[in-house]
Amino acid sequence: MNATDINRALTTETLLALHAAGVRTICVCPGGRNAPLVMACDAARASFDIISFFEERSAGFFAVGRIRRDRAPVAVITTSGTAAAELLPAMLEAHYSGLPLIAVTADRPKHLRGTGAPQTIEQPPLFASCRPALTDADAPGQIGVLPAINGPVHLNLCFGEPLLDGAFELPDLGQPPARRAPELWMDEATARAACDDFFGSVRNPLVLVSSLDHDDAGALAPWLASLVCPLYLEAISQLRGHKNLQEFSLHSGERILLTPECGRAIDGILRIGGVPTPGFWRGAEAGERPVLHISRLPFPGMGRVSPVVPIPHFLALADRYAIPGGKNEPLFDRDRKAAAAWAGMLHAEPQSEAALVKLLADQLPPDARVFLGNSLPIREWDQVAPRHADDRIYHANRGVNGIDGLVSSALGLAGTDRPAAAVLGDLSAMYDLAGLWPATQLPGGDFTLAVINNGGGMIFDRMFKHPAFLNPHALQLRGWAEMFGWHYGVVRSAHDPWPPGTPRLIEVIPDAAATKRLAECSATLWR
Secondary structure: OOHHHHHHHHHHHHHHHHHHOOOOEEEEOOOOOOHHHHHHHHHOOOOOEEEEOOOHHHHHHHHHHHHHHHOOOEEEEEOOOHHHHOOHHHHHHHHHHOOOEEEEEEEOOHHHOOOOOOOOOOOOOOOHHHOOEEEEEOOOOOOOOOOOOOOOEEEEEEOOOOOOOOOOOOOOOOOOOOOOOOOOOOOHHHHHHHHHHHHHHOOOOEEEEOOOOHHHHHHHHHHHHOOOOOEEEOHHHOOOOOHHHOOOEOOOOHHHHHOHHHHHHOOOEEEEOOOOOOOHHHHHOOOOOOEEEEEOOOOOOOOOOOOEEEHHHHHHHHHHOOOOOOOOHHHHHHHHHHHHHHHHHHHHOOOOHHHHHHHHHHHOOOOOEEEEOOOHHHHHHHHHOOOOOOOOEEEOOOOOOOOOOHHHHHHHOOOOOOOEEEEEEHHHHHHOHHHHHHHHHOOOOOEEEEEEOOOOOOHHHHHHOOHHHOOOOOOOOHHHHHHHOOEEEEEOOOOOOOOOOOOEEEEEOOOHHHHHHHHHHHHHHHO
């Protein structure tokens, strides 16, 4: 076979494998070396949603958002060299979030590796830290059925020259088989033993519930509602506003977890879902209380040796375990008083950053997909957002907790079936200015991007109290909105109107003095 025949065969096998794996969205970053893939994707628009990007990092994070929306694998196609390397941040997020992101990277022929030839790097080990299933193919027949895993996959395709010899005509892709469930890391007997050990010794655990998908949240809710121990429910658990979980939920924010009342009340920690956001979790690393993890992923999120039970096994076992509870009233009493005080402080400082986050929570559509940015937004939302039993679905990139690619991931959630929204910080937005690029290729739908512009990196002001950690600026985002043709508005108070059109960019500008007063006042709650 000549080079073009090999390229055509590799490309055809790749698209067949992607389709059989359940891929319906392909993010294409056109280049020279991946020309066979670009042409093949253009010919396959009847079978795939093809979205074009000029910047690979944004494409990778858009795919992360689309995977979260559709709960199906998404592929990103790049050319060779540093273009492929740009996918590393998104592949890391996919690994630690359990998302089937498939990187399809075009490469030059294998004999050029290590020679310094143009656009030639060692591509197979690019994502080694993500431990992807890897296929390094340079001949037909090397791309088989893609594995059923919750995590990244890397297909590296070596194309020789000439790259093309005409248009692509693909065979009928047919109907894909049902997606196979990945194998679990623990069998049910081991899971039962781990649960028996924990629930046999712990009488009143703190239950921390972080990121869950909608189905797992619904399945776990009845068991959680049977408990009488303290619950800390993050928004990304999908359960924070559940009407049957409010009696024993902690409502005053994450600082309540660090109080003496909490320390005296609990004798263990039950973590459900992803790795928790509150700083309490980092402190638990050095603690002696028993810890049990219930998750879709095998990561304990801490260095201590503690078992991670797969959610499917726990759902089959949960009814075996009732938690007696006790010693909670002092904790709940302090929590109620602190929550009431917080409500009063927000009312007194309506232009503070936290109050404006509450305003967003009040005004975003009740059935939206809501993407919460890392650093302050996700923490402020959990602190102040009302606990309504609405139809929102919450997402966040909490696998690696980075601020890169957040605009792109949020836009990946957009669709016509329900509104979508994102609440991000200013540095996160500026980190991903290219993220608005694919909006004109999407079929419409209501999308709101709210950016909290507090002058740069203010979470570090809370952490270190040193100006060297800040990135102060006086930039505003109107020009960004105009560049991409988005509707734009500024919100400084509840009286400011939102732009009526969509997609819309809302620049939320808190009053720095009000934010400082609120922080100083709230600190008195925990002394």
